Amino acid sequence: MRNYTKIKDIQNLSETIKEAILLKMNPFEFSELGKNKTLVMLFFNSSLRTRLSTEKAAKNLGMNVTILNVNDAWNLEFEDGAIMNMDKSEHVKDAAQVISQYADIIAVRAFPSLTDKAKDESELILNSFKKHATVPIINMESATAHPLQALADAITITELTEKAKPKVVLSWAPHPKALPQAVANSFVEMMQAMEIDLTITHPEGYELNDEITKDTPINYNQEEALKEADFVYVKNWSSYKDYGKVLHQDKNWMMTKAKLGHAKFMHCLPLRRNVVVEDAVLDSDQSVVIKQANNRTYAAQVVLKQILENL
Amino acid sequence: MRNYTKIKDIQNLSETIKEAILLKMNPFEFSELGKNKTLVMLFFNSSLRTRLSTEKAAKNLGMNVTILNVNDAWNLEFEDGAIMNMDKSEHVKDAAQVISQYADIIAVRAFPSLTDKAKDESELILNSFKKHATVPIINMESATAHPLQALADAITITELTEKAKPKVVLSWAPHPKALPQAVANSFVEMMQAMEIDLTITHPEGYELNDEITKDTPINYNQEEALKEADFVYVKNWSSYKDYGKVLHQDKNWMMTKAKLGHAKFMHCLPLRRNVVVEDAVLDSDQSVVIKQANNRTYAAQVVLKQILENL
Amino acid sequence: MRNYTKIKDIQNLSETIKEAILLKMNPFEFSELGKNKTLVMLFFNSSLRTRLSTEKAAKNLGMNVTILNVNDAWNLEFEDGAIMNMDKSEHVKDAAQVISQYADIIAVRAFPSLTDKAKDESELILNSFKKHATVPIINMESATAHPLQALADAITITELTEKAKPKVVLSWAPHPKALPQAVANSFVEMMQAMEIDLTITHPEGYELNDEITKDTPINYNQEEALKEADFVYVKNWSSYKDYGKVLHQDKNWMMTKAKLGHAKFMHCLPLRRNVVVEDAVLDSDQSVVIKQANNRTYAAQVVLKQILENL
Numbered sequence: 001m002r003n004y005t006k007i008k009d010i011q012n013l014s015e016t017i018k019e020a021i022l023l024k025m026n027p028f029e030f031s032e033l034g035k036n037k038t039l040v041m042l043f044f045n046s047s048l049r050t051r052l053s054t055e056k057a058a059k060n061l062g063m064n065v066t067i068l069n070v071n072d073a074w075n076l077e078f079e080d081g082a083i084m085n086m087d088k089s090e091h092v093k094d095a096a097q098v099i100s101q102y103a104d105i106i107a108v109r110a111f112p113s114l115t116d117k118a119k120d121e122s123e124l125i126l127n128s129f130k131k132h133a134t135v136p137i138i139n140m141e142s143a144t145a146h147p148l149q150a151l152a153d154a155i156t157i158t159e160l161t162e163k164a165k166p167k168v169v170l171s172w173a174p175h176p177k178a179l180p181q182a183v184a185n186s187f188v189e190m191m192q193a194m195e196i197d198l199t200i201t202h203p204e205g206y207e208l209n210d211e212i213t214k215d216t217p218i219n220y221n222q223e224e225a226l227k228e229a230d231f232v233y234v235k236n237w238s239s240y241k242d243y244g245k246v247l248h249q250d251k252n253w254m255m256t257k258a259k260l261g262h263a264k265f266m267h268c269l270p271l272r273r274n275v276v277v278e279d280a281v282l283d284s285d286q287s288v289v290i291k292q293a294n295n296r297t298y299a300a301q302v303v304l305k306q307i308l309e310n311l
Numbered sequence: 312m313r314n315y316t317k318i319k320d321i322q323n324l325s326e327t328i329k330e331a332i333l334l335k336m337n338p339f340e341f342s343e344l345g346k347n348k349t350l351v352m353l354f355f356n357s358s359l360r361t362r363l364s365t366e367k368a369a370k371n372l373g374m375n376v377t378i379l380n381v382n383d384a385w386n387l388e389f390e391d392g393a394i395m396n397m398d399k400s401e402h403v404k405d406a407a408q409v410i411s412q413y414a415d416i417i418a419v420r421a422f423p424s425l426t427d428k429a430k431d432e433s434e435l436i437l438n439s440f441k442k443h444a445t446v447p448i449i450n451m452e453s454a455t456a457h458p459l460q461a462l463a464d465a466i467t468i469t470e471l472t473e474k475a476k477p478k479v480v481l482s483w484a485p486h487p488k489a490l491p492q493a494v495a496n497s498f499v500e501m502m503q504a505m506e507i508d509l510t511i512t513h514p515e516g517y518e519l520n521d522e523i524t525k526d527t528p529i530n531y532n533q534e535e536a537l538k539e540a541d542f543v544y545v546k547n548w549s550s551y552k553d554y555g556k557v558l559h560q561d562k563n564w565m566m567t568k569a570k571l572g573h574a575k576f577m578h579c580l581p582l583r584r585n586v587v588v589e590d591a592v593l594d595s596d597q598s599v600v601i602k603q604a605n606n607r608t609y610a611a612q613v614v615l616k617q618i619l620e621n622l
Numbered sequence: 623m624r625n626y627t628k629i630k631d632i633q634n635l636s637e638t639i640k641e642a643i644l645l646k647m648n649p650f651e652f653s654e655l656g657k658n659k660t661l662v663m664l665f666f667n668s669s670l671r672t673r674l675s676t677e678k679a680a681k682n683l684g685m686n687v688t689i690l691n692v693n694d695a696w697n698l699e700f701e702d703g704a705i706m707n708m709d710k711s712e713h714v715k716d717a718a719q720v721i722s723q724y725a726d727i728i729a730v731r732a733f734p735s736l737t738d739k740a741k742d743e744s745e746l747i748l749n750s751f752k753k754h755a756t757v758p759i760i761n762m763e764s765a766t767a768h769p770l771q772a773l774a775d776a777i778t779i780t781e782l783t784e785k786a787k788p789k790v791v792l793s794w795a796p797h798p799k800a801l802p803q804a805v806a807n808s809f810v811e812m813m814q815a816m817e818i819d820l821t822i823t824h825p826e827g828y829e830l831n832d833e834i835t836k837d838t839p840i841n842y843n844q845e846e847a848l849k850e851a852d853f854v855y856v857k858n859w860s861s862y863k864d865y866g867k868v869l870h871q872d873k874n875w876m877m878t879k880a881k882l883g884h885a886k887f888m889h890c891l892p893l894r895r896n897v898v899v900e901d902a903v904l905d906s907d908q909s910v911v912i913k914q915a916n917n918r919t920y921a922a923q924v925v926l927k928q929i930l931e932n933l
Binding site for chain 3: 036038040064066068074077081082083084085086088089090091093094095097098099101102103
Binding site: 027028031046049053056059060176269272283289293294296297 | 347349351375377379385388392393394395396397399400401402404405406408409410412413414
């Protein structure tokens with residue numbers, strides 16, 4: 001693997017998932033692989049799980065880790081040919097090349113504006129680093145994708161499924177704030193790449209980008225969609241069509257124990273209790289959200305391992 | 312040791328102090344003990360000494376250390392059953408369990424409000440992490456206690472005393488801001504657990520919680536209290552009765568060379584010169600505040616060592 | 623070397639440059655030298671290159687590194703004898719001694735006010751740490767000097783020159799904000815210490831401190847100054863005489879490909895494109911700014927190595 005900015009960067013998904021599960025059993029087996037190698041983690045947005053799990057994964061491989069909260073440090077210019085006489089003090093062209101002098105791998109987190117659809121879809125920040133850096137780039141959640149989360153989700157389902165082809169439902173949930181589509185997008189793409197029977201359910205108007213959902217069935221009736229589900233992945237996202245808008249916060253879409261049936265409950269966290277899902281679900285054995293969070297480490301570790309092996 | 316949230320978590324105090332003094336003589340003797348173990352340090356409030364000394368202690372033991380300034384990252388919900396549709400994005404139940412996936416030990420710093428006595432005394436933040444985390448918890452100063460500081464103080468007195476039972480005086484000092492009682496509380500509890508002749512002196516109205524001071528003598532006359540003292544621990548705290556209030560800043564309570572006599576001067580730092588204590592004291596050989604600061608490392612290191620040995 | 627706060631702290635410059643170039647060829651040769659040693663990096667101002675390169679240098683030598691953003695943590699008092707009853711919570715006397723308990727080397731970054739010339743020239747922050755700390759101090763850019771940058775520049779010129787005595791021109795550039803003279807000062811002092819034919823060019827009114835420029839020729843005619851140059855170091859600085867003022871932003875002083883001739887283009891970065899220099903220069907092979915940034919690591923590493931060897 002050269003970069004991990006999107007799910008398609010994984011060359012052999014089922015082998016990668018198996019490798020991650022082996023790393024989880026023996027996290028320090030490759031602790032010499034990253035020796036004298038540096039991971040620089042650039043946060044344009046704050047982070048808990050991604051920060052801690054990726055840092056741990058890198059250290060498990062023996063890497064040095066440096067954290068930089070970009071907004072504390074400087075304001076980057078992204079436009080080619082700009083006359084930089086305003087508030088931007090450095091061009092991403094230069095910053096990316098410079099950081100590449102100090103890093104063997106650069107990981108970037110940069111959320112969408114949720115106001116400028118074209119800019120968000122261009123993945124300006126992530127792609128500028130990918131273009132100008134001279135070392136591999138890892139996506140720690142960008143405007144439209146969260147491939148490390150999706151890989152952790154794939155590992156979790158692979159570990160827990162009792163069926164060759166489980167039924168997985170992605171179910172929209174209400175939320176007071178406008179959230180990105182990134183997690184949902186990457187989850188859909190990841191499930192499409194696996195032996196999964198995937199259904200998406202959400203209120204009308206919350207359709208994801210149809211270049212991502214493709215022919216995955218969408219059912220506006222949550223109750224119908226959830227029937228016989230083995231795994232239910234709950235997540236809020238703002239409207240893609242009416243870009244970045246919270247169309248409504250229909251409480252009927254909150255996940256409950258009754259709706260869940262016998263399925264496992266999944267969520268990427270953080271999560272607003274009793275808004276997205278009721279306590280009864282989260283505090284039950286059916287919730288696997290803590291296992292998912294744990295698998296973030298091994299998703300990051302397998303990605304770092306494959307990149308390090310390819311340096 | 313499983314957790315270190317309060318002084319009573321120390322099973323054998325005199326052995327623990329001796330062990331800390333041995334670690335100080337040979338800090339890297341147990342540098343394999345913490346190998347591949349991670350300390351996550353969560354700061355709800357900023358820190359200098361606690362941050363640097365605890366990080367150094369952990370690295371002396373070979374641990375990996377991750378620092379997270381919580382307020383930069385997210386706003387936690389602590390109430391059970393809350394409907395989280397306002398500004399809190401994650402429940403401590405989930406956050407504590409998640410961080411436990413990435414940490415072998417979690418250290419927490421969370422100061423009191425000084426406005427809500429009941430809430431502060433419930434130690435909501437510290438105890439929520441203790442309840443929900445699945446790994447040991449270390450208190451890096453909570454609403455009502457600072458047991459790592461008190462352990463460093465105990466080490467310092469043990470190293471420096473020339474008597475079997477020295478006289479130690481805790482002397483209140485004026486200060487322009489309302490400060491917690493945490494350091495004073497833990498110092499009193501620590502001295503009570505040692506072979507120490509302890510006296511507390513402060514202006515009327517500044518009584519500490521009597522469940523902590525118990526039968527320790529309190530003398531409102533500073534001059535009398537200081538007579539024949541071997542160690543004088545100076546510290547400001549706000550009123551406990553009239554909770555969190557600065558009743559007055561009586562300059563007569565500032566520590567001076569004349570008042571100090573032949574005693575050693577102690578303070579946890581940071582310290583406002585010529586308000587809490589005059590320069591002449593601090594710049595003299597009688598001041599042991601820098602030794603105290605140094606012992607913060609070995610207090611943290613002996614605690615981490617005992618927890619690591621018990622994992 | 624005991625401290626590195628100014629260029630004159632280097633005992634043998636040409637040997638030090640050679641040693642840095644050897645470290646660059648084999649960065650991990652001395653990875654045991656810094657074992658169990660801690661570098662504490664104190665930032666009173668934010669940083670990208672200095673942070674990443676110095677951290678990397680220290681880790682190449684096997685050191686532990688701790689980063690502290692001072693302004694997040696506390697407000698220091700610098701005045702001797704101050705009655706600290708206002709907003710300053712700790713005196714630098716105490717802070718420097720305390721941090722020395724946790725560090726083997728302390729690195730400090732503290733920019734000038736650009737309003738109070740006398741205070742800036744006294745190097746209050748840097749010199750207070752140097753005076754009160756009990757461990758070596760490294761200057762990561764102070765009010766008037768940036769000796770780590772200058773050492774990286776010296777390494778870069780030594781690596782790239784094809785002549786025994788190259789012609790180097792320091793050329794002022796326009797900039798919308800008032801910037802320190804620190805980089806220019808240290809560059810001039812470094813070039814004066816080398817076998818270099820140095821010329822300075824800037825508009826009238828932008829003269830640097832003549833105690834630094836001494837008898838280095840100053841030419842107000844940029845075109846004349848640039849003739850036959852081998853290296854052109856471009857940098858903005860605010861006025862020294864009319865202290866800290868932006869007298870004007872004359873666009874004619876921007877560096878262009880036409881002006882540059884066959885010279886190498888140097889800049890410390892960050893840099894405002896098409897204000898300080900046009901894209902055509904920066905995106906050409908004549909620009910060596912990325913090499914300079916890379917050499918920051920080996921400048922810091924040789925300094926740390928010489929200090930560690932002297933501990």
